[in-house]
Amino acid sequence: MQSTQDIKVERPAHVPAELVVDFDVYDPPGGHEDLHAAWHRLQGGPAFVWAPYHGGYWIPTRAQDIDYIQRNHDPFSMRDVTMPANTRPTRGLPLEADPPEHGPFRAVLNPWFAPKRISAFKSFTEEFAVQLIEGLQRRGECEFMSEFALLLPIAIFMKLTNLPMADRLKLLRYAQMSTRGTASERGEAFHLMMEYLGPVIADRRKNPGDDVLSAVVHAKIDGRPVNDSDMMSMLLILLFGGLDTVASTLGFIAAFLARSPEHRRQLLARSEQLDHAVEELMRRFAPSATARTMTRDFEYKGLHFKTGEKIYVSPILAGMDETRYPNAMAIDFDRKDVQHQSFGAGPHRCPGALLAKLEIKVFLQQWLKRIPEFSIKPGEKVVYGTGQVNCVERLQLSWPT
Numbered sequence: 404m405q406s407t408q409d410i411k412v413e414r415p416a417h418v419p420a421e422l423v424v425d426f427d428v429y430d431p432p433g434g435h436e437d438l439h440a441a442w443h444r445l446q447g448g449p450a451f452v453w454a455p456y457h458g459g460y461w462i463p464t465r466a467q468d469i470d471y472i473q474r475n476h477d478p479f480s481m482r483d484v485t486m487p488a489n490t491r492p493t494r495g496l497p498l499e500a501d502p503p504e505h506g507p508f509r510a511v512l513n514p515w516f517a518p519k520r521i522s523a524f525k526s527f528t529e530e531f532a533v534q535l536i537e538g539l540q541r542r543g544e545c546e547f548m549s550e551f552a553l554l555l556p557i558a559i560f561m562k563l564t565n566l567p568m569a570d571r572l573k574l575l576r577y578a579q580m581s582t583r584g585t586a587s588e589r590g591e592a593f594h595l596m597m598e599y600l601g602p603v604i605a606d607r608r609k610n611p612g613d614d615v616l617s618a619v620v621h622a623k624i625d626g627r628p629v630n631d632s633d634m635m636s637m638l639l640i641l642l643f644g645g646l647d648t649v650a651s652t653l654g655f656i657a658a659f660l661a662r663s664p665e666h667r668r669q670l671l672a673r674s675e676q677l678d679h680a681v682e683e684l685m686r687r688f689a690p691s692a693t694a695r696t697m698t699r700d701f702e703y704k705g706l707h708f709k710t711g712e713k714i715y716v717s718p719i720l721a722g723m724d725e726t727r728y729p730n731a732m733a734i735d736f737d738r739k740d741v742q743h744q745s746f747g748a749g750p751h752r753c754p755g756a757l758l759a760k761l762e763i764k765v766f767l768q769q770w771l772k773r774i775p776e777f778s779i780k781p782g783e784k785v786v787y788g789t790g791q792v793n794c795v796e797r798l799q800l801s802w803p804t
Contacts, residue, residue, distance in 0.1 A: 411455040417707045424452040428462065428486075428692070428715050429583075429790050438787040439688075443723050443732065451706055457486035460694065460713035461706075464720050466727035466744065468704075472716055474749035476501040478701045479714060481751055484693035485791065486713055490586045492593050495640030496633055498693075502750055508637060509754070511622040511629075515563070515615040516754040521761055524559060528761060531558050532769045540773050543804040544780055547657050548650070548795055551770075556649035556762055563645075563758075565614035566603070574599070578646035582691075583790030593639060600638050615641065647792050648691050649759045653766055654795030655688035658785050659734065661778050661800055669736050671771055681763050682741040687734055689718035689745035691792045718744045719793065777802040 414423055424445065426432065431441040445452060450465045463469050472479045480501050485491060494500075497508035514520065532555055539545045557571045566574070577599070580592035607620040619637045622629040629637070660667050670680055695714040700707070708714070721744045725731045728740070746753040753759075777800050779785065786797035 410457070412459045414453070414455065415459070415709070417709060418453045422449055422451060422453050424448070424454050424462075426452070426454045426462070427456045428454065428460070428717065429457070431789060434789040434793075435787050436784075438789065438793055439719070439723070439732075442717070442719050445720065446723060446725070450704070454715075458488060458713065460486055460715045461708065462715050462717065462720075464724070466721035466724040469716055469718065469721040469744060470748055472695060472714060473744065473747055473751070476750070478698045478708070479695040479716075480698045481505075481693070481695060482698075483696050485589065486694050486715065487586060488696065488711075488713065491590060492597075493632070493636050493639065495643070496636040498640050498644070498751065499636075505750055507624045508633070509750070511619060511624075511637070512615065512641070512754050515618060516756075516758060518757060521757045524562070524758065525761060525765075527562060528555070528559055528765045529769060531555060532765050533773075536770055536773050541804060544799070544801040547798040547800050548654050551766075552650045552653040552657065552795075552798075555653070555766065557646060559758070559762065560645045563614065564616050564642075565612055566616070570599075574642060575646050578643050581643050582647055582792035583788055583794070592643075596639055596642060597635060600635065600642075604634070604638070644753075645755060647794070649762050651690035651792055651794035652685065652688055652759065652763060654798055655690065656684050656763065656766075657770075657800065658779070658795055658798055659684075659688070661798075663734070664776070666734060666736070667771060667775060670767055671775060673736070674768070676736060677764055677767060678760075679741060680736045681760050681767070682743065683734060683736055683738055684763070685745045685760070686722040686728070686741055686743035687732075689722055689743070690794060692717035692719065693747075693791070718747070774802050 414420065426445065434441040445462065445464045450463065450468055452462050452464065454460055454462060463472060481499055482501060483489060484499055497505050500508060535551050535554055539550060545551065553575060557575060561568050561571050577592045577596045580588045584592060603616065604620055607617045611617040611621055616638065619634060624633065670677065693716055695716055697708050697710050697712045699710050721727065723731050746756040780799035780801040783799035785795060788794040788796040
């Protein structure tokens with residue numbers, strides 16, 4: 404992503420000078436070389452810091468405060484989750500709506516991510532994962548992101564939305580522009596996705612099907628058909644949210660396991676604990692973050708937050724917090740407390756959490772069964788991408804054949 408070092412703003416008078424950090428959340432110093440170390444450096448300082456980029460914003464660095472902010476939309480509103488403020492052509496629903504407005508929009512999506520619905524995707528997910536892995540297995544190497552991590556979640560998402568598989572890479576590009584692009588690229592991504600959705604909406608109106616896009620197009624909000632603007636907002640957030648985050652998480656997990664044969668052996672030996680292991684991996688490798696907007700002046704733990712200010716909430720910091728998780732930087736499949744905030748908390752908790760965990764679990768089961776010994780290809784380095792959704796951009800793996 405392009406540097407934003409040239410758009411610093413002055414420190415407001417109410418922000419203590421000792422809390423100012425030179426830290427751009429969309430491009431943290433050293434993030435492309437070691438993303439998690441770049442973020443972890445913030446936790447050597449105060450519980451809240453303030454950074455001068457993108458109009459200026461606060462960053463909570465402790466799990467307790469991140470949880471509090473996520474659960475209290477008053478005054479920490481979700482009405483605009485990007486920075487700088489008001490840089491997108493439309494808001495995303497239900498993400499950027501606070502209760503009580505949020506509830507009816509979320510109710511349209513919830514049934515499509517309920518346990519019974521997600522369980523119906525298990526066989527397809529396993530079959531597609533096995534197909535991908537067996538296609539790679541005999542080669543002895545792969546570029547994991549483009550040849551597996553990006554393909555598995557997108558195939559499942561395209562099935563959930565009943566969109567043509569041929570469109571998947573184009574839609575992924577739009578999603579990546581929206582989460583790791585500049586402000587102008589994020590705006591362009593929304594316009595491109597809106598253009599794409601126009602014919603899709605027209606088709607679903609005439610020919611509704613058993614898919615989540617049809618459900619949105621024919622939704623009723625407070626007993627009335629959803630209006631065109633809100634419908635587009637819901638479809639945009641659904642596509643942007645569903646195309647990128649799981650692939651990012653898979654990349655982080657694969658890069659970690661490639662360097663840790665001990666953890667690979669543990670997963671193979673204790674398959675009955677795989678669900679617990681998935682939660683521990685999610686705690687440590689949360690990929691996405693969102694901003695909050697202050698709806699009123701508010702005093703919290705001796706700090707004064709002003710109306711309109713931005714708070715950047717990053718679950719990656721919650722998962723690294725030593726005051727919440729002893730030896731937090733280590734992956735410990737025996738850790739008793741693996742509750743985490745990687746999917747958010749409160750009413751805005753990610754509706755796709757069950758689907759994401761299914762995809763991660765299937766990856767671990769099927770990959771380790773067929774390629775138990777793998778590592779970073781000699782001479783290669785992991786390349787990280789930064790932005791509202793952090794990711795692994797390039798991961799060259801190799802294994803014996």
